[in-house]
Amino acid sequence: MMNDSHSKQSLPTSAHDIESEQTTASIDTAQSVKSSEHDAHELLRVDNLKVDFSNSHHQWTRIVHGISFTVGKGEILGIVGESGCGKSVTAFSILRLHERRTAKYEGSISFEGHDIFSLGKKQLRTLRGGDIGFIFQNPMSSLNPLLTIGQQLRETVRTHHPSLSKDEVESNCIEALKDAGSDNPESWMKQYPYQFSGGMLQRVMIGMALINHPKLLIADEPTTALDVTIQMQLLKVLRDLRKTRDMSIILITHDMGVVAQMCDRVEVMYKGRIMESAPVSDIFAHPRNPYTQGLLAAIPPMEGSRPKRLKTVSDFLKQSGSDLSLDDNAIDHAELTDNVKKA
Numbered sequence: 243m244m245n246d247s248h249s250k251q252s253l254p255t256s257a258h259d260i261e262s263e264q265t266t267a268s269i270d271t272a273q274s275v276k277s278s279e280h281d282a283h284e285l286l287r288v289d290n291l292k293v294d295f296s297n298s299h300h301q302w303t304r305i306v307h308g309i310s311f312t313v314g315k316g317e318i319l320g321i322v323g324e325s326g327c328g329k330s331v332t333a334f335s336i337l338r339l340h341e342r343r344t345a346k347y348e349g350s351i352s353f354e355g356h357d358i359f360s361l362g363k364k365q366l367r368t369l370r371g372g373d374i375g376f377i378f379q380n381p382m383s384s385l386n387p388l389l390t391i392g393q394q395l396r397e398t399v400r401t402h403h404p405s406l407s408k409d410e411v412e413s414n415c416i417e418a419l420k421d422a423g424s425d426n427p428e429s430w431m432k433q434y435p436y437q438f439s440g441g442m443l444q445r446v447m448i449g450m451a452l453i454n455h456p457k458l459l460i461a462d463e464p465t466t467a468l469d470v471t472i473q474m475q476l477l478k479v480l481r482d483l484r485k486t487r488d489m490s491i492i493l494i495t496h497d498m499g500v501v502a503q504m505c506d507r508v509e510v511m512y513k514g515r516i517m518e519s520a521p522v523s524d525i526f527a528h529p530r531n532p533y534t535q536g537l538l539a540a541i542p543p544m545e546g547s548r549p550k551r552l553k554t555v556s557d558f559l560k561q562s563g564s565d566l567s568l569d570d571n572a573i574d575h576a577e578l579t580d581n582v583k584k585a
């Protein structure tokens with residue numbers, strides 16, 4: 243969770259805020275900068291991204307310290323790390339959602355070869371909720387309590403596709419809700435958010451993110467607030483969507499169990515850095531970085547006697563003599579794994 247002193251209030255707090263800015267359906271390729279080196283299988287490339295925030299005294303603090311990763315077409319990439327390590331800040335940066343006055347970016351992010359930092363306002367609106375869908379952790383903060391689910395979904399379609407007929411808008415909404423796992427989308431359209439459980443609301447949010455057929459879905463802790471059964475159902479919905487909609491997904495989580503079930507590759511983040519980057523099977527079989535080893539050691543045991551106190555990542559780092567738990571310099575000078583160097 244966020245520190246109170248650094249609340250996300252300065253960021254757009256709802257998908258509704260973001261959607262309401264949207265206008266057209268795909269990036270205007272003529273106007274945006276496209277790299278000639280773009281690999282056709284690569285959807286997103288983040289290169290040496292640094293993100294700084296300023297406080298009210300105009301003092302800047304670096305939160306993301308030069309991270310790089312890619313997302314391939316049809317791939318599910320996990321970004322994992324403990325609370326406050328910069329996962330959400332990274333995700334928001336992909337859509338340039340941080341407030342311009344108080345956030346500074348360095349490095350580059352490109353989507354299908356188009357440099358996101360060079361996109362104009364209109365192109366950026368097109369990307370948000372169009373080619374890139376976003377699901378937040380708390381669906382209630384992203385929905386307007388005064389409007390029916392149908393009103394909110396229709397609005398999302400119309401902002402991107404103003405020329406669609408009423409029937410086409412309706413069928414897009416119904417299809418998106420069905421794909422998000424609703425068993426009765428027609429009835430859901432008529433209801434208000436307060437009439438839904440947390441799991442149903444998160445399905446609505448998935449539907450809203452899908453509605454304009456995004457190529458990339460960014461899901462920021464989408465199941466953290468839900469109980470285990472609902473969590474399993476929603477993760478299955480996301481897994482199925484990758485196949486049925488041929489989408490790539492960035493799944494942000496602090497849960498290595500979710501990573502194991504869902505992801506093809508994973509980026510392990512710690513204090514704004516990527517410590518290890520590897521296919522999921524390698525991370526579990528041969529974690530190389532002490533921090534990754536600590537994350538895995540912190541998973542509660544399923545069998546055997548219950549320990550009095552669960553191990554934390556820092557317990558592990560201290561026991562193993564790693565200086566990662568000490569300070570930022572130690573992390574910057576830590577030998578990164580071979581996997582990171584290759585990525």
Ligand SMILES: Nc1ncnc2c1ncn2[C@@H]1O[C@H](COP(=O)(O)OP(=O)(O)OP(=O)(O)O)[C@@H](O)[C@H]1O
Pocket residue numbers: 243244245248249250252253295296305323324325326327328329330331332463496
């Ligand atoms: N707009 C902002 N201004 C200043 N600091 C911020 C801002 N947004 C986030 N931060 C700070 O950046 C750090 C990383 O936050 P972030 O939300 O990315 O963490 P996270 O890894 O997603 O954690 P969680 O899983 O708890 O959401 C935190 O210390 C947070 O307080």
